[in-house]
Amino acid sequence: MNLSNQGVAFDLARSIWETIKSLNSEQRDEKLSHYYNKLLAGRTSVSWFECEGLGNLKEQIIQKEHVNPFQDKIPYTERDLTTTPVLRSGAELDESTYYLRFLYKDGTRRIMGEDIEVLPTTNTATVYVNEETEMIEVRAKPDEALKIAEVVAGYVRQQITLNKYNFLAPFGSNVDAIADALDQGRLYESKAFPETWIETFSDQENEAIVNILSAIDQYYENEQIDLLQEKLDEASVVLGEELLTSPFIAIILAGMGNVGLKVDESDLRSTVFYRLLSPYLQTSGGYIKFNVEIDNMNKEFSIQVGVDSKSVYFRSNKTTEEVIKEIRDKVIQV
Numbered sequence: 001m002n003l004s005n006q007g008v009a010f011d012l013a014r015s016i017w018e019t020i021k022s023l024n025s026e027q028r029d030e031k032l033s034h035y036y037n038k039l040l041a042g043r044t045s046v047s048w049f050e051c052e053g054l055g056n057l058k059e060q061i062i063q064k065e066h067v068n069p070f071q072d073k074i075p076y077t078e079r080d081l082t083t084t085p086v087l088r089s090g091a092e093l094d095e096s097t098y099y100l101r102f103l104y105k106d107g108t109r110r111i112m113g114e115d116i117e118v119l120p121t122t123n124t125a126t127v128y129v130n131e132e133t134e135m136i137e138v139r140a141k142p143d144e145a146l147k148i149a150e151v152v153a154g155y156v157r158q159q160i161t162l163n164k165y166n167f168l169a170p171f172g173s174n175v176d177a178i179a180d181a182l183d184q185g186r187l188y189e190s191k192a193f194p195e196t197w198i199e200t201f202s203d204q205e206n207e208a209i210v211n212i213l214s215a216i217d218q219y220y221e222n223e224q225i226d227l228l229q230e231k232l233d234e235a236s237v238v239l240g241e242e243l244l245t246s247p248f249i250a251i252i253l254a255g256m257g258n259v260g261l262k263v264d265e266s267d268l269r270s271t272v273f274y275r276l277l278s279p280y281l282q283t284s285g286g287y288i289k290f291n292v293e294i295d296n297m298n299k300e301f302s303i304q305v306g307v308d309s310k311s312v313y314f315r316s317n318k319t320t321e322e323v324i325k326e327i328r329d330k331v332i333q334v
Contacts (some may be wrong), residue, residue, distance in 0.1 A: 037321040052161040097294035100127040142309040175286035182290035188264040192281035208238040218244040
């Protein structure tokens with residue numbers, strides 16, 4: 001493009017977009033075609049929604065907007081934007097799949113100078129629609145995804161049938177199973193909370209639990225089984241029969257809030273500690289590394305799976321459409 005390489009990254013990015021905007025449609029398509037798989041991907045959270053009646057969504061959008069967003073951008077003014085998303089443009093992939101781009105206000109920012117000025121901030125979100133499978137894929141923060149999906153469903157008056165797709169259900173809400181579904185999927189970090197909940201331990205009960213662990217350590221030092229038995233019996237009296245009906249590991253974990261486990265290289269599931277604790281933990285999320293073939297090369301990417309939010313966070317700025325499609329095909333399975 002013969003652009004200056006002086007300045008910071010933002011200056012170069014602005015120069016690129018200004019140059020692209022000055023091109024005609026054919027020239028613009030030629031320039032951007034080499035990066036089609038990156039433009040609308042990148043680091044992002046993704047949620048999926050089921051919605052009935054999407055078979056004529058594209059027609060309804062064109063009819064209600066009075067502008068064909070797949071041919072021209074829908075005009076807007078900054079001052080008229082609200083927190084309700086509005087459609088800006090669209091791009092067709094084939095007869096039944098396409099992208100939609102939305103604009104909305106999402107907060108404020110403060111500018112510090114001689115005075116403090118508070119200005120609203122504008123955000124954009126990408127939606128991938130598949131009319132055949134009646135699935136809406138929203139690339140935005142989980143708490144913003146629903147309102148964007150509602151606008152899409154509103155074009156066909158199907159807000160009542162809109163439902164966030166629980167892709168975890170076929171996997172038994174088990175992040176381990178999702179890792180297994182991916183190419184060389186490896187769980188490297190897990191977030192969980194204890195399945196057994198005990199509101200509080202008394203000081204005596206806390207001391208008894210510590211004594212049990214200490215007694216086991218001492219046994220391996222002195223190999224005095226009678227002393228170990230004595231310590232265990234003393235702790236049993238304090239803890240009581242009702243508490244001891246639960247496995248001892250579950251009792252230890254019950255006094256904790258969230259439990260996080262992480263490894264750097266290997267699969268977390270291969271570690272002794274994870275195998276020991278996982279039967280007594282309820283997963284709230286996990287981080288998975290997996291491979292995707294892009295341009296005939298295997299590349300590693302990572303995602304964060306949110307159990308409560310029913311969303312996937314793609315952690316790399318280098319995330320491409322192929323990576324999102326890999327999750328769509330093997331995890332979302334629609």
